[in-house]
Amino acid sequence: MAYPTQYRYTKEHEWIDVKGDIATIGITDYAQHELGDVVFVELPAVGAAVTSGKVFGSIESVKAVSEIFAPANGSVTEANSELHNKPETVNTDPHGAAWLIKLKLANPADVNSLMDAKAYEAFIEEKQKETSA
Amino acid sequence: MELNSPPESSSRFTIPHIFDASYLACYHFFLPEIKMESAISPANSSPRKTPLNGVHRRLGAKMVNFGGWDMPVEYPATGGLVAEHKAVRASVGLFDVSHMGDIRIHSNNHSGAALAAVQHISMNDAARLAIGQAHYSAMLYPNGTFVDDVIVHRLADDDYLLVINAGTREKDINWVRDNTKSFDCRVEELSDAYTQFAIQGPKAIDVLRRLTDAPLDTVKNYWFIHGTVCGLKNTLIARTGYTGEDGFEIYVPSDIPTSERVWNEVVEAGKEFGLIPCGLGARNTLRLEAKMALYEHEISDKLNVWEANLDRYCRMEKSDFIGRAALEKARAAGLTRTLVGLEMTERGIARDGYRCLNDSGEPIGIITSGSPSPTLCKNIALAYVPPAYAALGTPVFVELRSQKCKAQVVATPFYKRSKKAIAS
Numbered sequence: 001m002a003y004p005t006q007y008r009y010t011k012e013h014e015w016i017d018v019k020g021d022i023a024t025i026g027i028t029d030y031a032q033h034e035l036g037d038v039v040f041v042e043l044p045a046v047g048a049a050v051t052s053g054k055v056f057g058s059i060e061s062v063k064a065v066s067e068i069f070a071p072a073n074g075s076v077t078e079a080n081s082e083l084h085n086k087p088e089t090v091n092t093d094p095h096g097a098a099w100l101i102k103l104k105l106a107n108p109a110d111v112n113s114l115m116d117a118k119a120y121e122a123f124i125e126e127k128q129k130e131t132s133a
Numbered sequence: 134m135e136l137n138s139p140p141e142s143s144s145r146f147t148i149p150h151i152f153d154a155s156y157l158a159c160y161h162f163f164l165p166e167i168k169m170e171s172a173i174s175p176a177n178s179s180p181r182k183t184p185l186n187g188v189h190r191r192l193g194a195k196m197v198n199f200g201g202w203d204m205p206v207e208y209p210a211t212g213g214l215v216a217e218h219k220a221v222r223a224s225v226g227l228f229d230v231s232h233m234g235d236i237r238i239h240s241n242n243h244s245g246a247a248l249a250a251v252q253h254i255s256m257n258d259a260a261r262l263a264i265g266q267a268h269y270s271a272m273l274y275p276n277g278t279f280v281d282d283v284i285v286h287r288l289a290d291d292d293y294l295l296v297i298n299a300g301t302r303e304k305d306i307n308w309v310r311d312n313t314k315s316f317d318c319r320v321e322e323l324s325d326a327y328t329q330f331a332i333q334g335p336k337a338i339d340v341l342r343r344l345t346d347a348p349l350d351t352v353k354n355y356w357f358i359h360g361t362v363c364g365l366k367n368t369l370i371a372r373t374g375y376t377g378e379d380g381f382e383i384y385v386p387s388d389i390p391t392s393e394r395v396w397n398e399v400v401e402a403g404k405e406f407g408l409i410p411c412g413l414g415a416r417n418t419l420r421l422e423a424k425m426a427l428y429e430h431e432i433s434d435k436l437n438v439w440e441a442n443l444d445r446y447c448r449m450e451k452s453d454f455i456g457r458a459a460l461e462k463a464r465a466a467g468l469t470r471t472l473v474g475l476e477m478t479e480r481g482i483a484r485d486g487y488r489c490l491n492d493s494g495e496p497i498g499i500i501t502s503g504s505p506s507p508t509l510c511k512n513i514a515l516a517y518v519p520p521a522y523a524a525l526g527t528p529v530f531v532e533l534r535s536q537k538c539k540a541q542v543v544a545t546p547f548y549k550r551s552k553k554a555i556a557s
Contacts (some may be wrong), residue, residue, distance in 0.1 A: 034195070036207055036414070037215040039505045040482055058534075060482055062214050062505050063206070063414050 001029040004095055008111050009120035010071045015095060021108050023072060026099045027059065027090065030124045035061040038090040043079040043101055050074060050103065052110065057100060059090060072110045074103035179203075183231035184328045184392035194412060200300025202232040205412040217415035218507040221376050222548075225334035226411035227399050230375075231387065232299035234324040236309055239292035240317060247291040250316035254309060254455055255285055255295075256438065258448035262287040267355050267373060269446050272308060273456025277437040277463055281305050281428055284373060286357060291318075294369075298428050312455060328392040332399060333380030333419075335550075336406040341381050343402035345370065349381070363398045365391070375416060377423025378550055421502050422548035424474065424515065430485060430501040431472055431515055437463050440517065442472045470498060473523050474545035475514040475531070481538035483514035483531040489522075490530040490537060497522060500531065506547060513547050514540070 007015040013031035017024045032038065040060035050056040050070040057068045079101050083089060089098040105111070115123060180203040189196065194205035207214040220226045240246040251259045257270035264287050272280040281301045286294040297305045306322045313320055332340055338349050347360025347370055357371035365385055374380040385395050400408065417427070426432045431441055438447045438460055449457065477483060483503035488496045503514030514531070522529055527542040 033209060036195075036209070036213050040480075060505075062418060062507065065482070065484060 001095065003028065003117040003120055005117045007095070008071075008114035008116060009123075010069075010114055011123065012069050012071075013124075014068065014071050016071045016111055016114065018105065018108055018111050021105050022077065023074065023103045023105050023108075023111065024099045025071065025101050025103060027068065027094055028120070028124075029094050030127075032091050032094045032098075035059065035064065035066060035090075037062050038087045041080075041083040041087045041090065041100070043083070044076050046076050046079060048076045050076060050101075059087075068100065070103075071114060072103065073106040075106075076101050077104050078102040181232075183229055184387050184389045185229045185231065185396055187389070188393055188396050189229065189410075192410060194410070197413070199413055200232070200298070202299055204232060205229065205410070207412040207414045208410045211409045214412070214414040214418070215507045217409060217411040218418050220407060220409050221334040221378055221380075221411060221415065221419055222508050223334070224407040225332060225336040225340055225380075225403055226376075226415065227396070227403065227408055228331040228333065228411050228416055229328075229396075230331045230382070230416075231328045231392075233329055234297040234299065234302040234305060234322070235327055235329075235384075236295040236297060236306060237288070237293070237321045237323050238295065238309070238313065238318055239289070239321075240319070243290045244317060245291055246316045247293055247318040250313040250318045250320075251285060251293050251295075252452055252454060253316070254312050255283065256447040256454055256456065257285065258451040259285055259287065259293065260451065261448075264289055265356055265358060267357060267371060269355075271432070271438070271443065271446065272305070273438070273454070273460075274434060275455055275459060277456045277459035278434045279428070279432040279436065279438075279441075280308050280434070282426055282432060286369075286371065294323075301428060326387055327384040328387045328395070329382060329384050330395065330399065331374050331376075331380060331382045331416075332403075332408075333374045333376040333378050333411075334408075335379055336403075336408070337378075337380040339406055340399065340403040340408055341370070341383075344398055352381075354379070363395045365395070375425055376419035377425065377546065377548055378419070417502075418504050418507055421504055421513065421515070422506050422508055422546065424546035427502060436517070439463055439468055440470055440472065468520050470517045471520050471523050472501070473516055473518055473542045474547055475500075475503075475516050475529060475540040476543045476547075477512035477514070477531065477538060477540045478528075479539040481531065481533045481536065482512045483516075483533070483538075483540065488532040489516050489518055489540075490532055491522070492528065492530065494530075494537065496532075497529070503531075508548050513543075515545075518542075 007017045009015050013028045015026050038061050043057045052073050055067045056070045059066050180198045182203050189205040192208050193210045194208045197206045238247045254272050255270040257268050267286040270285050271282040284296040288294050310320050345360050345362045352372045354372050359367050362368040369384040371382045373382050483500045487500045489498040491497050498516050498518035500514045500516045506513045529540050530537045531540050
């Protein structure tokens with residue numbers, strides 16, 4: 001699956017798509033692949049404040065729980081309630097329909113320090129080398 | 134109680150954790166503190182590989198260190214955990230279980246010394262086994278807790294094969310050697326001599342029939358025969374498994390070319406039945422649905438036979454065995470905790486190591502294994518709780534990170550295959 005070039009990426013395998021001061025956040029295709037079958041998504045309520053580097057939700061696959069860490073500071077304007085009933089969307093369309101939350105960013109410039117698609121692809125290639133070594 | 138230390142509330146969403154020990158705390162069969170692991174696989178040594186390691190990697194399996202072994206968790210390219218689980222329930226799946234250990238105990242002279250040795254170290258009654266029959270049992274410490282659970286096979290008159298767990302191999306072989314010294318029998322470790330395949334599911338017999346002319350229909354559940362499989366003479370074919378489904382386990386020579394050839398032939402023969410390779414992830418969810426114990430989870434060196442509800446495999450009336458006296462006392466003293474099945478009635482998944490609470494929020498027990506059940510589409514778990522909370526329908530709460538999530542005690546096994554499949 002291609003990594004959209006307009007997104008930015010974190011080392012924790014989240015993507016963030018910024019339009020003005022609103023950011024949409026999800027997890028990457030690599031992340032969903034590593035998690036396996038997603039069965040449960042827990043997201044914050046609208047209005048909740050999230051802090052860069054702090055937990056804002058969790059995703060569970062059959063075999064594991066993973067917490068999701070905020071890539072930027074802001075307040076939640078929307079949470080993707082579709083994922084309550086269809087958590088498997090995280091596996092099938094991680095970069096699109098399975099967005100997790102929308103944030104009103106405290107400081108849109110925060111995102112500039114994150115990886116672009118090319119850097120992220122290089123990053124996961126390294127990861128894959130490590131794990132297959 | 135100190136079963137497993139509770140895992141970190143959960144793991145940071147960094148992918149490498151899926152392959153790290155820290156992550157494994159969440160993953161019930163990747164034991165957070167396998168005490169004997171240090172003896173098997175020091176932190177600085179690389180994990181051991183089964184003869185099928187190359188096959189798994191070529192198939193793109195997700196690999197993980199399990200009890201010191203580099204093993205496939207799931208094969209995303211051919212289905213992934215849930216598809217693998219469902220294949221075993223509906224048709225058939227193929228597992229590499231070569232990490233399991235094998236110990237043969239036999240005498241040269243039909244003296245009965247091997248039987249006496251097995252009787253001494255195993256809680257079930259091996260005198261009841263016919264040649265060609267196997268049973269579930271456990272080896273106990275003198276205090277009545279578990280060294281390991283085992284499948285005991287009676288190969289010949291005074292000749293037994295114990296199949297043991299991967300993570301406890303070295304501990305088990307030492308235990309068997311140390312405790313059978315006074316018997317005039319031989320103890321041989323054959324773990325590395327065999328590649329062990331588990332072909333599991335209602336169609337397992339159809340797949341295996343393509344590869345052998347051995348009379349599989351005559352082999353009852355927990356019996357075995359020797360026959361030619363994939364041209365390999367005298368192959369042990371046992372109607373056993375760890376999935377709660379019908380199926381067979383076969384033991385073939387462990388050289389890589391033979392092992393890979395057999396794997397490929399099983400896959401080829403299984404195509405028309407929908408056979409897919411299955412990893413330890415599905416093996417775990419399958420055995421959990423069937424309420425089969427996993428060492429360091431439902432059984433350990435801190436839990437006894439009565440607590441683990443394994444009474445029916447423990448023959449107190451047979452001759453003395455290690456642990457018997459302590460079990461006698463424990464029975465008289467009564468239980469303080471017991472293993473129960475839970476079903477989550479609120480949204481949430483109980484995981485290994487999470488605490489159980491009563492309705493006033495006091496800790497009463499611990500989850501030993503928990504997962505979504507792909508067959509039942511419910512979130513299920515096994516837990517140790519005081520007997521007062523063990524009645525069916527009793528509400529229990531599970532501490533899920535910061536929340537209290539409602540569950541109730543349900544009948545186990547969570548899944549039981551139909552009688553028809555058992556009789557086939």
